[in-house]
Amino acid sequence: MSSHGSILREKIEFIKGVGLNKAKILKSELGVQTVEDLLFIFPFRYADRSEFQLIKDVQDGDTVQLRGEIISITKKKMKRSARLVGSFKDPSGFIELNWFQGAQWLVDKLQPNQTYILNGKVKVYRGVKSISHPELESEQQAIETDPFLPVYSSTEKLNQKGLGIRSRRRIIKNILNRLKPADLIENLPSHFVEKLEICSRYDSLRYIHFPASPGALNLANNRLKFEELFFLQLNMLYNKVQRDKKLKGLIFNTIGTIFNRFYNEKLSFELTNAQKRVIKEIRYDLGRGVQMNRLLQGDVGSGKTIVALMTMLIAIDNNYQTTLLAPTQILAQQHFQSISEMVKGLGVQVAFLSGSVKGKVRKELLSFLKEGHIDILVGTHAILEDNVEFKNLGIAVTDEQHRFGVVQRSKLWVKNDQIPPHILVMTATPIPRTLAMTTYGDLDASVIDELPPGRKQIKTVHRNDSHRSFVVKFMKEEIAKGRQIYVVYPLIDESEKLDLQNLQTGYEELLNYFPRSDYQITVVHGRMKPQDKDIEMQRFVNGTAQIMVATTVIEVGVNVPNASVMIIENAERFGLSQLHQLRGRVGRGADQSFCILITKTQLSKYAKARIDTMCRTNDGFQIAEEDMSLRGPGDITGTQQSGVLELNIASLTEDGRILETARHLAVALLQKDPDLSLLKHKSTLSYLVKMRNKNQKWGRIS
Ligand code: ADP
Numbered sequence: 001m002s003s004h005g006s007i008l009r010e011k012i013e014f015i016k017g018v019g020l021n022k023a024k025i026l027k028s029e030l031g032v033q034t035v036e037d038l039l040f041i042f043p044f045r046y047a048d049r050s051e052f053q054l055i056k057d058v059q060d061g062d063t064v065q066l067r068g069e070i071i072s073i074t075k076k077k078m079k080r081s082a083r084l085v086g087s088f089k090d091p092s093g094f095i096e097l098n099w100f101q102g103a104q105w106l107v108d109k110l111q112p113n114q115t116y117i118l119n120g121k122v123k124v125y126r127g128v129k130s131i132s133h134p135e136l137e138s139e140q141q142a143i144e145t146d147p148f149l150p151v152y153s154s155t156e157k158l159n160q161k162g163l164g165i166r167s168r169r170r171i172i173k174n175i176l177n178r179l180k181p182a183d184l185i186e187n188l189p190s191h192f193v194e195k196l197e198i199c200s201r202y203d204s205l206r207y208i209h210f211p212a213s214p215g216a217l218n219l220a221n222n223r224l225k226f227e228e229l230f231f232l233q234l235n236m237l238y239n240k241v242q243r244d245k246k247l248k249g250l251i252f253n254t255i256g257t258i259f260n261r262f263y264n265e266k267l268s269f270e271l272t273n274a275q276k277r278v279i280k281e282i283r284y285d286l287g288r289g290v291q292m293n294r295l296l297q298g299d300v301g302s303g304k305t306i307v308a309l310m311t312m313l314i315a316i317d318n319n320y321q322t323t324l325l326a327p328t329q330i331l332a333q334q335h336f337q338s339i340s341e342m343v344k345g346l347g348v349q350v351a352f353l354s355g356s357v358k359g360k361v362r363k364e365l366l367s368f369l370k371e372g373h374i375d376i377l378v379g380t381h382a383i384l385e386d387n388v389e390f391k392n393l394g395i396a397v398t399d400e401q402h403r404f405g406v407v408q409r410s411k412l413w414v415k416n417d418q419i420p421p422h423i424l425v426m427t428a429t430p431i432p433r434t435l436a437m438t439t440y441g442d443l444d445a446s447v448i449d450e451l452p453p454g455r456k457q458i459k460t461v462h463r464n465d466s467h468r469s470f471v472v473k474f475m476k477e478e479i480a481k482g483r484q485i486y487v488v489y490p491l492i493d494e495s496e497k498l499d500l501q502n503l504q505t506g507y508e509e510l511l512n513y514f515p516r517s518d519y520q521i522t523v524v525h526g527r528m529k530p531q532d533k534d535i536e537m538q539r540f541v542n543g544t545a546q547i548m549v550a551t552t553v554i555e556v557g558v559n560v561p562n563a564s565v566m567i568i569e570n571a572e573r574f575g576l577s578q579l580h581q582l583r584g585r586v587g588r589g590a591d592q593s594f595c596i597l598i599t600k601t602q603l604s605k606y607a608k609a610r611i612d613t614m615c616r617t618n619d620g621f622q623i624a625e626e627d628m629s630l631r632g633p634g635d636i637t638g639t640q641q642s643g644v645l646e647l648n649i650a651s652l653t654e655d656g657r658i659l660e661t662a663r664h665l666a667v668a669l670l671q672k673d674p675d676l677s678l679l680k681h682k683s684t685l686s687y688l689v690k691m692r693n694k695n696q697k698w699g700r701i702s
């Protein structure tokens, strides 16, 4: 049979039990047009045919499955019609069965003294329990044919219009009865099917709707999850192959004096092995003639900045300009200062640009940049503006990538109109591996999975309002040792007055314990003027102030090694990754650091789980995994717009292993056959093309 004749492409209205009206509803409610569309809506659970309720326990409105016998059936004459009334018995009692009109033929088939499985909805009226139009099957037949029944998610409208659960089952049955193995062309390369011992598409579709056993369901699940994740990965990697082919990349094959002098004279510590490995990966990228698009992940404090700087120095050695973008003014300035310091004496020109650089200074800077006199431009979003032109941008680095969008990344591409610059994006928000593979799957990824030596674990404790005097005492002891302290208040929305008030009150309260005569407290929040913010920030950085009261503006990147205590107020209001980021502000020096999470006494289950996780571990990746399982992947920062999370059957939280395998095999496949042009990969390619046409987001190159 040719694939044109496949039942899959038939319009759903031609299927027995559907028709024009129901087809309309299926379209409007579920977006279903063809048989294939409906077949790929999988059950969200199964009713086990060996699990029963007892009649004595059933209540009005319950949908139940009972096991018992039919004791009697009698005809009752009504005014205009006849009604059939039966009595059904199980070990716990009796329930009335009702059939209206014309059900005689159905009832005639029922036999006494035989065990039936009954499905239906219970009604209780004046103390009498009954079920109308029950579904009855002899036990033997039921268990042999369908030990598990599919349960599909439904809507009010579907239920009303005769497309409820039983009718959906019947329609799927009708489709499956006509489905032939040839209708489902194998879309995976044949060696996968053998190697992975997965079942055929045909079997998996039958079993996913009507599994013959738990084992069969498992097989079907595995196959369909693998298939989904494999094509998702294949699509991203295929995009990448095509992109690499189209776009040339600048070639930096000189490791010159600047890089070497920095490495030999300026670098005051030994790089960690992870840092060395990542620099090697980047160097390889830069010599390949293909544009680099690399994601650098590394927990807070793992030393990403130095890697970024050394990457930029390679470009400078090859006579190209570079830029480093940070999401906040504070962070950008800090990068500017530390980078200027690190390259002092190497003849590298570093400049700073943000919205606050205005007028003549800005004008001069922009013309310097265009003439090529600036080697490293550090700054904020302001760099993305159209009038910021480079002479020859070779590398663009963005720090804390999750704060930027995809659009911003692409704006950097056009900053060099000849050949796009190499792109390195860094993030300290650890992303669970599965998410990274799906949202940044088309980027090459490097991970710094090792902290510089000598870092002490940050001790994290949970306290509530009633412990406040202990906390104050502890703060005083630490300050006496010469340490500095952050006190952070949630400011979820920078415009929320109430939150700001919180911070003000907190600050005034602290003044009672830490009088101006003996202590200095600085305040930083997002609604201050940039200049004021800088002054206040500076008082903490240079050690004048012992305490900094702040909002989450300090969340990313701020680096004050002498600050060793992080106190987070209303910690229950923060998400896990935010708590982890904040905690990462301490533990940067040699001293033992502490994080104190202060909450109200009564906590929700989830808030409690978050706080417990923080107290238990310092490992950002573990926290990220936990975060995902608490919140679900859709809520993880920065991934909402990606669209790749609309998975049909696989789950990023549960199917990590399948995803790993799928990615691995997709990589291997494209290595052998980058364009999928071999004959034996024809069906894989055509399925990929089909999915790309169906899903607009799949074709987009990020
Ligand atoms: P992050 O990855 O969070 O951006 P940073 O780049 O700010 O981390 O580095 C944190 C601190 O660790 C900085 O003070 C940096 O100088 C220091 N550092 C980085 N690499 C090393 C290393 N290999 N050995 C010792 N200290 C290092």
Ligand code: MG
Pocket (backbone or CB within 6 Å): 304, 305, 399, 428, 557
């Ligand atoms: Mg950083």
